[in-house]
Amino acid sequence: MGKAIFMTGTGTEIGKTVVTSIVALALERLGMSVSVFKPVQTGLAEDGVSFAEQYWYERVAKIPTSEGMYYMEPAMSPHLAAALTGTSIEPERIAERLEQLKQRYDVVLVEGAGGLAVPWCERGGRWYMTCDFVRDYELPVILVSLSGLGAIHHAVTTATYAETQGVRVLGLVFNQFDEREVIHRNNIETITAMLKLPAFATVPPFSAVTREELEAFAGQWIERKEAAALWEVLAVEV
Template sequence: MGKAIFMTGTGTEIGKSVVTSIFALALERLGVSVNVFKPVQTGLAEDGESFAEQYWYEQIAKLTSVEGLYYMKPAVSPHLAAKLTGTSIEPERIAEQLERLKQRYDVVLVEGAGGLAVPWCERGGRWYMTSDFVRDYELPAILVSLSGLGAIHHAVTTAAYAETQGVRVLGLVFNQFDEREVIHRNNVETITAMLKLPAFATVPPFPVVTREELEAFAEQWIERKEAEVLWEVLAVEV
């Protein structure tokens, strides 16, 4: 039976897909079979035909094992996309698919839509949130944050929300990190100190994102041994 990690962010357009791709490529380099599971996808890619995240993983990152479940064209929150398209999002179906994937792969990286406080559907007179699924199915989470101004507030409030909802956060990844920027360096130091969580990686902005660039960073990331705690959680030998 494989293990699953939930990839979430401090908001939308944080770079979860970039970070998830790097994780997947790094795990593949370590000889681990990995699947990227994006259960709820909304919005189309620039070609107007493919779904945005599926296009990213298959055409840009060129990963071999990518799956989804709910695909909805409106580029809005899952609960609204479901309403507009007459779709019924059933968390149990997502959980069943996840269990099947865990039977086939060593690690399943589950990418959420937006952050933890994103509603999927209404059930029993209340909203069923992304955090509910993560908690109900005991998925440890990795928090992807931007590195610049505002990162402290967004990371701290997201982590606080995760704690109140019973979501276990393993650590953080800081995206769009520029070593030359003092605020970026200080944000990483401050956030990890405040939350008492490790920073698994600081991912730079890529001028042009290609599989080759992602692979190169994944290899360097492994060599720097920044994610030793994560590999231990996943029982991966480096």
């Protein structure tokens, strides 16, 4: 039986998909079978036909991707996209698919839509949130954060919300990190100290986001041994 990790972020458009790709490529380099699973997808890619994340994983990163379950064209929160398209999101069906994938892969990276406080549907007079699924099915979380101004507030509030909801955050990955920027360096020091969580990686801006660049960074990431705590959780030897 494989393991599943939920990839979430401190907001939208912060690079969850790029970071998920890097984690997947690093785990492949370490000899593990990996699949990315994005069960709920909204919004189309630039071609106007494919769904954005599915297009990215298949055409750009070229990573084994398990077929999603709920594809909705409006680029909106899942609950609104579902209402507008007459879609009924059923968390139990997603959980069943995830269990099947864990039988086939060493690691399944489950990418969320937006952050943890994103509603999927209404159930029993209350909103069923992303964090409810993560908690109900005991998925540990990697939190993706930007590195610049505002990162402290967004990371701390997200991690605090996760804790109040019974969600276990393993650590953070900081995206768009520039070593020359004092605020970036200090943000990471401050956030990890405040939350008492490890920074698994600092991901720089890429000149051209290609599989080759992502693979190169994944190799460097392994060599630097920054993610020792993550590899330990996944029982991977580096």
